[in-house]
Amino acid sequence: MRPVLLIDFGSTYTKLTAVDLETPSILGSAQAFTTADSDISIGLNKAMSILEHSCGAIDYQAKLACSSAAGGLKMVVCGLVPALTGKAAQLAAFGAGAKVIRTFAYRLTSEDIDEIRQAEPDILLLTGGTDGGNSENIIANAQALSCDGGSYPIIIAGNRSAGRDCTKALEGSGHPVFLAPNVMPEMNRLNAGPVQEMIRDLFLKRIVRAKGMSSVSEVLDGILMPTPSAVLEALTLLSEGTERTRGLGELIAVDLGGATTDVYSIARGDPSNPNVFLRGLPEPHAKRTVEGDIGMRYSARGVIQAVGAERLANIASVPAPAIMDAAEAFRSDPSKLPETREEQDVDRALAIGALYCALARHAGTLERVYTPIGPVDQQTGKDLTRTELMLLTGGALIYAPDLTGIVNIALSMQDPTALTPRHVKALCDSRYTLSAMGLLSGVDRETALRLMLEQFGKEGAYGAVQ
Amino acid sequence: MARTLVLGVIGADVHAVGNQILNYAFQDAGFHVVNLGVMVSQEEFIEAAVESAADAIIVSSLYGHGELDCQGFREKCDEAGLKGILLYVGGNIVVGKQPFEEVEQRFLKMGFDRVFGPGTPPEAGIRALNEDLSGDRRCGRSC
Ligand code: B12
Numbered sequence: 001m002r003p004v005l006l007i008d009f010g011s012t013y014t015k016l017t018a019v020d021l022e023t024p025s026i027l028g029s030a031q032a033f034t035t036a037d038s039d040i041s042i043g044l045n046k047a048m049s050i051l052e053h054s055c056g057a058i059d060y061q062a063k064l065a066c067s068s069a070a071g072g073l074k075m076v077v078c079g080l081v082p083a084l085t086g087k088a089a090q091l092a093a094f095g096a097g098a099k100v101i102r103t104f105a106y107r108l109t110s111e112d113i114d115e116i117r118q119a120e121p122d123i124l125l126l127t128g129g130t131d132g133g134n135s136e137n138i139i140a141n142a143q144a145l146s147c148d149g150g151s152y153p154i155i156i157a158g159n160r161s162a163g164r165d166c167t168k169a170l171e172g173s174g175h176p177v178f179l180a181p182n183v184m185p186e187m188n189r190l191n192a193g194p195v196q197e198m199i200r201d202l203f204l205k206r207i208v209r210a211k212g213m214s215s216v217s218e219v220l221d222g223i224l225m226p227t228p229s230a231v232l233e234a235l236t237l238l239s240e241g242t243e244r245t246r247g248l249g250e251l252i253a254v255d256l257g258g259a260t261t262d263v264y265s266i267a268r269g270d271p272s273n274p275n276v277f278l279r280g281l282p283e284p285h286a287k288r289t290v291e292g293d294i295g296m297r298y299s300a301r302g303v304i305q306a307v308g309a310e311r312l313a314n315i316a317s318v319p320a321p322a323i324m325d326a327a328e329a330f331r332s333d334p335s336k337l338p339e340t341r342e343e344q345d346v347d348r349a350l351a352i353g354a355l356y357c358a359l360a361r362h363a364g365t366l367e368r369v370y371t372p373i374g375p376v377d378q379q380t381g382k383d384l385t386r387t388e389l390m391l392l393t394g395g396a397l398i399y400a401p402d403l404t405g406i407v408n409i410a411l412s413m414q415d416p417t418a419l420t421p422r423h424v425k426a427l428c429d430s431r432y433t434l435s436a437m438g439l440l441s442g443v444d445r446e447t448a449l450r451l452m453l454e455q456f457g458k459e460g461a462y463g464a465v466q
Numbered sequence: 467m468a469r470t471l472v473l474g475v476i477g478a479d480v481h482a483v484g485n486q487i488l489n490y491a492f493q494d495a496g497f498h499v500v501n502l503g504v505m506v507s508q509e510e511f512i513e514a515a516v517e518s519a520a521d522a523i524i525v526s527s528l529y530g531h532g533e534l535d536c537q538g539f540r541e542k543c544d545e546a547g548l549k550g551i552l553l554y555v556g557g558n559i560v561v562g563k564q565p566f567e568e569v570e571q572r573f574l575k576m577g578f579d580r581v582f583g584p585g586t587p588p589e590a591g592i593r594a595l596n597e598d599l600s601g602d603r604r605c606g607r608s609c
Contacts (some may be wrong), residue, residue: 080516080517130517132470134518135519187500279510373478378505449528
């Protein structure tokens with residue numbers, strides 16, 4: 001046996017998966033409440049003893065972990081033009097597994113600086129200007145940030161001609177400064193890889209410690225990455241496969257949480273109609289977005305705001321005030337489970353609304369513009385209409401009795417201009433396999449893929465659909 | 467350092483051949499060209515000029531609707547902080563065969579610095595750029 005332990009410190013649960021690389025097979029899994037407020041190792045030890053109970057004591061070859069505990073990786077990003085370096089910076093941060101709490105463009109005002117200091121990001125990503133392009137804006141922003149009294153690390157990834165001046169401007173401030181290659185070195189070319197590597201590195205070296213996790217990092221072989229980054233790795237592997245084993249092709253995944261909703265797409269997203277004109281910054285093949293206002297518990301109100309109480313009430317077949325009341329109850333007690341029939345219906349409607357909204361924001365849009373030579377169809381973002389596989393995770397969905405129904409309604413509600421999938425096969429990640437396999441892919445890609453295919457591939461698929 | 471030009475064909479215009487020729491000609495002449503290709507909106511020209519700190523924006527229009535597409539361009543540049551950036555327009559910028567002097571006047575009034583009639587070779591544009599960008603007239607930067 002070559003056993004490996006994979007740990008996901010989630011915001012609510014610490015989830016363990018034990019894998020034997022030799023067979024290969026999943027030996028077992030277990031979970032316990034995350035104890036980030038006191039000592040994170042309490043929750044870990046508890047989950048460990050549950051796991052030991054079912055699989056016996058195991059001497060692991062490696063223990064790998066990812067984490068989204070203690071608020072995850074909170075980032076603020078600053079660019080120059082919102083649709084260009086602002087967007088590039090945001091896509092890069094999302095892809096690195098961060099929660100982008102605020103995106104700024106152009107010059108930072110003193111109010112912006114106050115807001116950033118209060119938000120206390122784990123990392124600030126400062127961009128602006130193509131290489132050889134605008135340098136004034138990023139330098140001015142570096143100067144403005146230098147006297148905010150904060151001590152969060154700043155990654156500078158803008159116009160390379162401005163790098164040194166930015167570093168100089170921040171010298172002597174409390175901010176550790178890291179210089180990375182430009183996120184948009186030339187017009188409309190996203191260069192997210194190097195920045196993402198740096199974000200992950202900072203997460204590993206500094207942030208894990210700052211979040212009171214050093215007690216466990218000694219027993220582990222390291223907290224390798226933020227959980228969403230592990231999930232993105234897993235999905236990319238599952239979609240693309242390895243040299244030896246074919247993947248499942250283009251896919252989408254949604255993690256519907258209590259406070260936020262993450263959407264991932266591994267897809268090219270080119271226009272399905274050759275007459276459609278593609279506009280804007282080309283988006284990454286493996287794309288992740290996070291909706292901070294959309295979730296099942298803390299953010300239930302955000303779902304109502306985005307979708308409308310009437311519309312949700314119609315879905316749930318309850319009067320609109322009942323939606324408001326239930327949402328308020330879920331918000332004030334996030335651990336509350338729906339009990340009555342009405343609560344269950346509202347819960348389901350919230351899941352549909354959240355899914356609808358998060359998918360619409362992640363996918364591209366198709367817009368018809370009328371020009372002197374007639375109508376022209378133009379696309380911004382990714383066309384996901386032909387994507388046929390959707391993986392779902394998140395507490396609210398994995399216990400839902402009619403997952404396929406929830407997904408189908410969320411898809412049928414979409415505007416015709418939203419380039420969301422039209423028909424999908426919905427599969428559920430009920431055992432939180434994705435984050436574990438993302439971690440494992442760093443050790444043994446082939447095994448990680450095989451284990452995922454067992455669950456989500458052709459054979460496993462039918463077992464997982466409810 | 468090489469001067470930066472933002473180049474593109476404005477509006478819903480898909481005439482791509484001249485754009486490619488201009489791209490190569492300007493690069494050969496030593497400019498750094500940010501080519502946005504065809505179907506470029508005013509906003510896209512301006513955003514690209516801001517990020518790349520361009521010295522000039524070169525607009526082509528071939529399909530006859532240039533006058534409509536170019537309206538308000540200068541004002542938008544001003545609004546975006548590109549005060550005084552060099553603005554050129556060329557191609558078949560209006561419908562049919564109108565007297566060029568009148569057409570030129572209309573585009574100059576719109577705030578374009580130079581207007582080039584149908585069939586103008588790229589060399590004429592290059593000559594004008596070298597004249598206009600020599601010395602201190604470095605616009606998009608921050609004057
Ligand atoms: C090929 C072509 C097409 C092709 C384009 C294919 C493609 N993807 O490129 C297709 C079939 C798609 C097409 C469509 C249309 N076309 Co057409 N097309 C032509 C044609 C025959 C050649 C264009 C070309 O490639 N020329 C060669 C290049 C090298 O020259 P150029 O484009 O003029 O560019 C040079 C100069 O103008 C100059 N230049 C350009 N910009 C600038 C800027 C500056 C600053 C400077 C200094 C110089 C400069 O330098 C360039 C390089 O040397 C011309 C007629 C012609 N002989 O010019 C008509 C023509 C341009 N088209 C015309 C029209 C009307 C149309 C349509 C509206 C027709 C319709 N009703 O559907 C559509 C519009 C489609 C759209 N959305 O844009 C008219 C425009 C009339 C006008 N302006 O008053 C023309 C002039 C034909 C005509 N005589 O009626 N067209």
